Amino acid sequence: MLLVSIAPSVTALAQSKYQPIELSERDVREVIEFFKTDSPAARVETFRRRMPAEVRDKTLRDSIHRGLPPEFISRTIHNDKVTRALKMFLDPVLSLFGRSQVYDLIVIDSDTPIMMSDSGVVLVVSTGMIRAAASDDELLGYAAHEVAHEFFASYSIYSNHILRLVADKGREPILNRHMAEILAIIELQCDAFASLTLAYLGYDSREFANGLDRVRSRYLNAPFGNHPSEGIRRLVIEGVMTAPVVNRKPRVSESLRLLNALVLQAVGEREVP
Secondary structure (H helix, E strand, O other): OOOOOOOOOHHHHHHOOOOOOOOOHHHHHHHHHHHOEOOHHHHHHHHHHHOOOOOOOHHHHHHHHHOOOHHHHHHEOOOHHHHHHHHHHHHHHHHHOOOOOOOEEEEEOOOOOOEEEEOOOEEEEEHHHHHHOOOHHHHHHHHHHHHHHHHOHHHHHHHHHHHHHHHHOOOOHHHHHHHHHHHHHHHHHHHHHHHHHHHHHOOOHHHHHHHHHHHHHHOOOOOOOOOOOHHHHHHHHHHOEOOOOOOOOOOOOHHHHHHHHHHHHHHHHHHOO
């Protein structure tokens, strides 16, 4: 999801109408060609070097937590075992980019699949997202996509700012459309980042694309920010690797099984009067 300062509510995610952003064939081709490589290690090393500075300022971090929607706060699962298990599971991606001790992980009880980051401070994951993931590859792909939003944060922040200016001032349809397209292109860049990260770590990025398709088929009306269609996202996820992954079996680790078991237990405990 888009890295923003104010997250959408769970209810809005579940009820609003989804309209994918239309992008041209040229837009998609240029994203693929820019990130395409036969050496994910070299590309990932560039990502690592260019990650923004960690957000350590306590005042800022506290403000991000206070800015989370009340619905998220009320649905938060306060269970150290679940949080530790999630942190352990996500560690391959988070530690790769130096974020394992930076993000505050928040697990919310919602059937709607949600994973969203906010300003390099929090990473919100719903129980529905965890339980819907068919493999490590898929769930780690979502996490890598969120790290990418921090990587591309300046693009997103300025683009959203201009989009708000257009909404508050002239409401010019052409500007509104083009800014939405820019945000959709940033989403594709985040998908490219995630795909190359998965390849570097030895996971199958196609499972990430499969997960996007599966979630969309189950939640047809849930908006996912300024995203293009899942078909376009798959083109980028699969297209940035010059040598596609062949016969790589998706992983379902004990860490994922443990995380699911702990989530199921925690949700059951919340439902007890």
